[in-house]
Amino acid sequence: MRTVLFTLLLTTAAPVFAQDHAGHAEHEPATKSAETDCEQEAERHRAMGHPVPEGQCEPEGPAGMDHGARDHSPMDHGQMEGMDHSQMDHSQIEGVDHSQMGHGAMEQPGAAEIPFSPPPSEAGSGPPRAADAIWGADAMRASRDGLPSELGDTLYYWVQGDRVEYRAREGEDGYLWDVQGYYGGDLDKFWFKSEGEGSFGEEIESAEVQALYSRAIAPFFDLQAGIRQDLAPMGRTHAVVGIQGLAPYLFEVDAAAFLSDKGNLTARIEAELDQRITQRLILQPRVEASFSAQDVPELGIGAGLDAIEAGLRLRYHFAREFAPYIGIDQEWRIGQSADYARAEDEDPSVTNYLAGIRFWF
Numbered sequence: 001m002r003t004v005l006f007t008l009l010l011t012t013a014a015p016v017f018a019q020d021h022a023g024h025a026e027h028e029p030a031t032k033s034a035e036t037d038c039e040q041e042a043e044r045h046r047a048m049g050h051p052v053p054e055g056q057c058e059p060e061g062p063a064g065m066d067h068g069a070r071d072h073s074p075m076d077h078g079q080m081e082g083m084d085h086s087q088m089d090h091s092q093i094e095g096v097d098h099s100q101m102g103h104g105a106m107e108q109p110g111a112a113e114i115p116f117s118p119p120p121s122e123a124g125s126g127p128p129r130a131a132d133a134i135w136g137a138d139a140m141r142a143s144r145d146g147l148p149s150e151l152g153d154t155l156y157y158w159v160q161g162d163r164v165e166y167r168a169r170e171g172e173d174g175y176l177w178d179v180q181g182y183y184g185g186d187l188d189k190f191w192f193k194s195e196g197e198g199s200f201g202e203e204i205e206s207a208e209v210q211a212l213y214s215r216a217i218a219p220f221f222d223l224q225a226g227i228r229q230d231l232a233p234m235g236r237t238h239a240v241v242g243i244q245g246l247a248p249y250l251f252e253v254d255a256a257a258f259l260s261d262k263g264n265l266t267a268r269i270e271a272e273l274d275q276r277i278t279q280r281l282i283l284q285p286r287v288e289a290s291f292s293a294q295d296v297p298e299l300g301i302g303a304g305l306d307a308i309e310a311g312l313r314l315r316y317h318f319a320r321e322f323a324p325y326i327g328i329d330q331e332w333r334i335g336q337s338a339d340y341a342r343a344e345d346e347d348p349s350v351t352n353y354l355a356g357i358r359f360w361f
Contacts, residue, residue: 157183158360163313165356167197167329174199174352182214189214191224191244196232207231210240221245228258233299237261250274265293266301280317284325286310295336300344302336315358327354 127133131140159181167174176197182189191214196207212226222245228238242256255269272286290306308331315325329352333341338348 153185155183155185157181160360161358163356163358165325165354167352167354169350169352172199172202176356184214187216189222191222191226198232204232206233212240212242214244217243218245220247224256238266247271264296266296266306267291282315282317282323284313284315284327286313297340300337300340302334302338302340304336305334306337307334308332311352311354313354313356321360323358325354325356325358327356328352329354 129137129140129144159179161177161179163176163178165176167176174197176195178195180191180193182191184190191210191212193210193212194208196204198204198206208228208230210226210228212224214222214224217223221243224240224242224244226240228240230236230238238258238260240256240258242254244254245252247253250273252272252274253270255267257265257267259265268288268290270286270288272284275283275285277283288309292301292303292306295301295303309329311327311329313325313327315323317323331350331352332338333348341348
């Protein structure tokens, strides 16, 4: 019996709950009328002793929503007829699936990873002198003729005083110079070099000048060939073949073999490395070794390893082109060369305390 009555109650209220949202202007009176009819029907059933569920006549929708307090007048409900808001998926507005949107993918322009793959096979496969097809060969000739001089045929000159120094040592102080430079382009250059040393108040111990043709054989190395002229202790001329450049780990290397007009074959190799303490303060270790294929008694040179020189120089660049330095240098005469030095009443091992300048222009 209760089931029949409850069904009757729902049937009576159903037309009221099924009213369409044709317009919110009519929504408030219709809602109040439906609530009144439902309450009247529920009261009638209570008078008959039939139980009525609590909240049966409360309006559907979010709890506590007062439609009468909302101003729906700006909304054009005439265009919203037939629209089922309850089935609308707002995440799909304008075709955008916000639930699938990864905000991590919203990166700044240009933040994409730079590819390191080789260029495509078609790169550089175009016809040579393609501009001629557009502008004509005559119009492009002047630009083409000027290209080598602008990009690869420029001539440079450079001069560096690598070591120009005062040498304080036991007994007799001395001096040393080591100057070199070149003139030429990227591939072909004319090199000149000069170095020598001596003691104050005495004759120059050694002095030489080199004139070399240099050809680039690798990105950081030049092959050099030319002549060397000794000015002291005696005049001799040498044919020179050598190599100069920047070795791995930034070692500056200068190696050469010399064949004198007397038939004596000697060689010399120098290596130095700039260790930056700061951008201006630089520590430079340097080593030099000389060799000879035979004894040359008149020059005090013994066969094999003739001499070794190693030193440290600490320089400060007031400007990139000018840097004074201080340092220490040790010389050793080896083997037969040491015997020649002793015979001349000279010490085969000498320590030098240095002060000098390094410059270039």
